Amino acid sequence: MTLAIVLPDWQPRAPVQRIHLDWLEAAGVELACLRLDLIDPLISGNKWFKLAPHLQQACAAGAQGVISLGGAHSNHLHALAAAGRRFGFASIGLLRGSPQDTPTVRDLQAFGMQVHWLSHGEYRTRHAADFWAPWLVRYPHYHPVNEGGLALAGAEGCQPLVAMVEQQLPRLGWTDFHGWWLAAGTGTTLAGLVLAERGRRLVHGALAVPARYGVPEQVRALLRAAGHQAQAYHLFEAARGGFARVDTQLVNFISVTEHACGVPLEPLYTGKALMALRQQVLGGYFARGSRLVFVHTGGLQGRRAALGSRADYTEMQSLDAIT
Ligand SMILES: Cc1ncc(COP(=O)(O)O)c(C=O)c1O
Numbered sequence: 001m002t003l004a005i006v007l008p009d010w011q012p013r014a015p016v017q018r019i020h021l022d023w024l025e026a027a028g029v030e031l032a033c034l035r036l037d038l039i040d041p042l043i044s045g046n047k048w049f050k051l052a053p054h055l056q057q058a059c060a061a062g063a064q065g066v067i068s069l070g071g072a073h074s075n076h077l078h079a080l081a082a083a084g085r086r087f088g089f090a091s092i093g094l095l096r097g098s099p100q101d102t103p104t105v106r107d108l109q110a111f112g113m114q115v116h117w118l119s120h121g122e123y124r125t126r127h128a129a130d131f132w133a134p135w136l137v138r139y140p141h142y143h144p145v146n147e148g149g150l151a152l153a154g155a156e157g158c159q160p161l162v163a164m165v166e167q168q169l170p171r172l173g174w175t176d177f178h179g180w181w182l183a184a185g186t187g188t189t190l191a192g193l194v195l196a197e198r199g200r201r202l203v204h205g206a207l208a209v210p211a212r213y214g215v216p217e218q219v220r221a222l223l224r225a226a227g228h229q230a231q232a233y234h235l236f237e238a239a240r241g242g243f244a245r246v247d248t249q250l251v252n253f254i255s256v257t258e259h260a261c262g263v264p265l266e267p268l269y270t271g272k273a274l275m276a277l278r279q280q281v282l283g284g285y286f287a288r289g290s291r292l293v294f295v296h297t298g299g300l301q302g303r304r305a306a307l308g309s310r311a312d313y314t315e316m317q318s319l320d321a322i323t
Helices: 022-027 047-060 075-087 103-110 120-127 133-138 152-157 160-166 188-197 215-225 248-261 270-282 300-306
Strands: 016-019 030-035 065-070 090-096 114-118 142-144 179-184 202-207 233-237 291-296
Touching (some): 030 160, 047 065, 047 188, 075 103, 133 142, 152 215, 160 188, 188 202, 202 215, 202 270, 215 233, 233 270
Parallel strands (some): 065 090, 179 202, 179 291, 202 233
16 A cells, blocks of 8 residues: 655755846847756756645545556656655556557656556546546545646646746845746746746746647636736747657757856757747847846756757857747
8 A cells, every 4th residue: 555645845946147148248138047957967947846746645645556647758857756756656657549669658657657648539538527537546645737737736836936036136146037938838837937926027838739738728718717917917928839849940059059058958948938038028029128037947858859960969069040
C-alpha cells in the first residue's frame, strides 16, 4: 500500500539577470530574465509553481498519488514525474495518441510514472466534467490535475514570482519595472501574475498555441474565478502557424540569441515568446525607457526532440535574415 503524499518543503528561488541584445538596446528597452529554468535540473520552469498548490490539495485529501495528462513531450508531466520521484509520491500520466518512444516518455518511465496512452478521441474529452470518473474508479486514491496544471490553484501558485523579482531589483540596478513578458500555453502562469500584480504592472502573454486552444477564454475564466476585475494584460499571437511548429527562422533566432546572451531557449515556448517580443520591440510597441521582465518558463528538456535532430540548428551570427 502506498503512503499518502507528504507535502515537500521546497520553495525554490530563481535568479533574475539582465539580458543584452542589440535589438533591445537599439529600441532603448531594458530586459531582465527570471531564470525559472535554473530552479532545478528536472523540476524546471513554471511547472513547480503551478503544481505545488495541487500537491497541497492532494496532501490535504490524503491522496496516494497524482494523475495528470499531456503529450509525448509534455514539460508538465516531466516535472510531475520528477517531483514524484524526488518527493516520494506515485504519479500516473495519461498520454495523447499512440505509444511513442520520445526522450520525455523515457524519462517519465525512468522516474517511475505509470503511463497510459489515450487515443486522440479519448484525449479530446479531457475537459468533460466526467472525464476523471473512470480513472478515479481505477485509481481511487489519486488526485487529478488538469493538463498543464490549468486551474485557479495553479495560477495562485505562480503569484510568488512577482515578489521573487521585486526582491532582486536592487541587484539589477532597477527601482521598478513596467511589465512582464512570458509564453502562454494554458494561460495559468500569466493569470497568476495578473492576480499578484492587481493592475500595477502589465502582463504580456505570447501565445504559444493557436486561437482555437481558447487561451483568452481560459485566462478570463481563471481571473473571474478569483473575483478579479482588472484587465491588466495583453495577449500576442506567437504560435507561428501551430503549437510545436518549428520553422527555420525560429531555429535561427534561437541560435543567434543563445549565442548573444547565453540563455538557453527551446522552440515551443521561450524561443517563440522572445521572438514575438523582438517583433513588438521592432514595431515600436514599447516606449524607450521601458523595463520588462521576461519569464524563462523552462521546458529545456523538450529541446532534445525539438532541436536535437534539426540540421538548421547551427551557430548563427546574424539576425539579418529574420523578420
Ligand atoms: C516551457 C513552458 N513555458 C510556458 C508554458 C505555458 O505556461 P501556461 O500553461 O501556464 O500558460 C508551458 C506549459 O506549461 C511550458 O511547458
